[in-house]
Amino acid sequence: MNTETFKNTVLPLSDQLFPMVARILGNQESARDAVQVVMMKLWDKRKELAKHPNIPGFVFVTARNYCLDLLKMKRWEPIDAMPILQNLESGTSGLEELERKELYVLIEGILESLPEKQREVILLRDLDGLTFEEICALTHLKIEHVRVLLSRARKQVSVQLEKIYSYEQGKI
Amino acid sequence: MSREKFETLSEKYVAGDTSLSEEQFLCDNAQSVESPLKPWLQFVNQNRSRASFGLREDIWQTIQEKRSKKRRMVVGVFAAAASILLLLGIFVFHPIQQEVRQNRKEQLLTEALNMFEAPKGTASDESGRETAKEAALIYEDEMIIIYTASE
Numbered sequence: 001m002n003t004e005t006f007k008n009t010v011l012p013l014s015d016q017l018f019p020m021v022a023r024i025l026g027n028q029e030s031a032r033d034a035v036q037v038v039m040m041k042l043w044d045k046r047k048e049l050a051k052h053p054n055i056p057g058f059v060f061v062t063a064r065n066y067c068l069d070l071l072k073m074k075r076w077e078p079i080d081a082m083p084i085l086q087n088l089e090s091g092t093s094g095l096e097e098l099e100r101k102e103l104y105v106l107i108e109g110i111l112e113s114l115p116e117k118q119r120e121v122i123l124l125r126d127l128d129g130l131t132f133e134e135i136c137a138l139t140h141l142k143i144e145h146v147r148v149l150l151s152r153a154r155k156q157v158s159v160q161l162e163k164i165y166s167y168e169q170g171k172i
Numbered sequence: 173m174s175r176e177k178f179e180t181l182s183e184k185y186v187a188g189d190t191s192l193s194e195e196q197f198l199c200d201n202a203q204s205v206e207s208p209l210k211p212w213l214q215f216v217n218q219n220r221s222r223a224s225f226g227l228r229e230d231i232w233q234t235i236q237e238k239r240s241k242k243r244r245m246v247v248g249v250f251a252a253a254a255s256i257l258l259l260l261g262i263f264v265f266h267p268i269q270q271e272v273r274q275n276r277k278e279q280l281l282t283e284a285l286n287m288f289e290a291p292k293g294t295a296s297d298e299s300g301r302e303t304a305k306e307a308a309l310i311y312e313d314e315m316i317i318i319y320t321a322s323e
Binding site for chain 2: 007011012014015016018019022023028031032035036039040043100103104106107125126127128129131147148150151154155157158159161162165
């Protein structure tokens with residue numbers, strides 16, 4: 001793979017990698033560094049990369065594995081100051097912040113209740129914004145299976161949220 | 173955005189048939205519509221990380237720096253190798269040895285010339301003059317010597 005091909009095919013994937021890396025590491029600054037390191041690794045391996053049948057898939061798998069390796073490191077402590085800074089800048093009130101925290105706890109609970117594969121697929125699609133092809137490459141699942149898992153996960157989230165909010169409204 | 177359009181897209185979304193752009197559209201408009209999916213779509217909208225500005229350019233810059241460093245290293249290695257070769261060349265083929273060779277050539281030429289007998293009877297040659305004296309002298313002056321020889 002020559003320089004121009006790398007620049008046009010692999011480098012643009014760094015923007016797509018970022019949400020997934022940031023979610024896994026839980027830290028935007030570290031995600032930026034991690035994406036850079038992954039891209040440098042891929043640059044060094046560009047000759048081998050050219051022969052790979054699914055380049056985007058390989059790039060995503062490399063990035064995920066690198067993040068998991070980072071998380072395995074003993075001293076790794078994901079601390080993200082960005083949301084706090086953003087809230088301070090936007091002047092979010094205490095009540096809004098409290099509501100947001102409640103929503104996060106609620107959603108996290110629903111996500112935890114999902115089967116592992118469903119949770120993985122819904123996070124990759126909705127939070128990381130990956131295409132079905134990229135999800136298939138990461139999970140080693142067929143596209144039909146991914147669609148089924150995603151649909152089940154979304155239905156489950158919808159049903160759970162409806163239950164919670166109907167209950168709250170009925171109680172009020 | 174109409175409620176009907178949102179509901180149609182929501183059904184498509186739950187079935188897993190929406191495109192990424194349609195999903196983004198749903199997230200962007202979730203605030204204004206009542207739907208069981210609203211909290212989820214809000215959560216997604218707030219938590220979806222987007223690559224910070226200039227990430228791609230920064231990475232490309234780092235790659236370019238790495239490339240130029242590598243190039244400089246290669247040039248340095250080649251320069252060092254060329255210098256070593258030059259020094260070796262000077263050491264192996266230095267001018268003193270060439271001078272020795274020149275002396276040796278002269279020595280060999282002298283030896284070769286000495287292998288031939290000196291020419292007899294040549295007027296300009298001193299040894300020839302002596303030989304002429306030994307032979308039967310017919311006439312002699314400052315300019316010319318006439319003598320007889322057996323051959």
